[in-house]
Amino acid sequence: MQGPGGPRRPAEVNTLQGIGPEATARARELAASIQLGSWHYSLRLERTEDRNSVMNNVVGLVIGLIVATASIAFMLRAHPEAWGIVLVGLVLSGVGLGFVAVCGYRLMFKDREGIRGILLGHVFDAGLIFERTRGQCHVVRLGDGMLRHVSWDDGADDRQRAQLWITLPDGQLRGIETWNKDECLQLSALATHVGLGAEPETIAPLHPGQVPELL
DSSP: OOOSSSSOOOTTSOOOOSOOHHHHHHHHHHHHHTTOOOEEEEEEEOHHHHHHHHHHHHHHHHHHHHHHHHHHHHHHHSOTTOHHHHHHHHHHHHHHHHHHHHHHHIIIIIOHHHHHOOEEEEEETTEEEEEETTSOEEEEETTSSOEEEEEEEETTTTEEEEEEEEEOTTSOEEEEEOOSHHHHHHHHHHHHHTTOOSSOEEOOOOOGGGSOEEO
């Protein structure tokens, strides 16, 4: 997927595959309306993050159901005067139901891919369009300073964590996550296109609460 002229897709970057014309029609129309020029290529972003998010929530939901069901069944079989056992069962069932509520909520309302579609990065002559296929589009023009390519030492999972940060028009900061070398190369290609360095800017380690919400 690349345009007939201008910069070509970097050879080492994976392109979007298996997406019909409807997926990028909105981005093409938006680019034409704001004169971003010719389209060169599109990338599917956050593939690993989207998959991990769904799997983690599904596992949490299943574990919660098992704990809650087993705890309730245990309480029903316990002797009515065994208050200690009943109390433990109540606590465990509450924990299980808490997992069900949190993970179920995330799957229904926070699952980015399931609710807002996959995340695409479209590269045009004069900028980028980031598109959730069932959500919003965000435009980044060359030289407008909306993007920042950063990495930091994330001690939680023993890796140098790289992200592309985008400042939205309302001032909110959002991130694009990476989990492997291919995804880092994708962000490097996008960063280079808008005039940032291919290598991310190293910043001080971030507290989990300081990491931007993902796009």
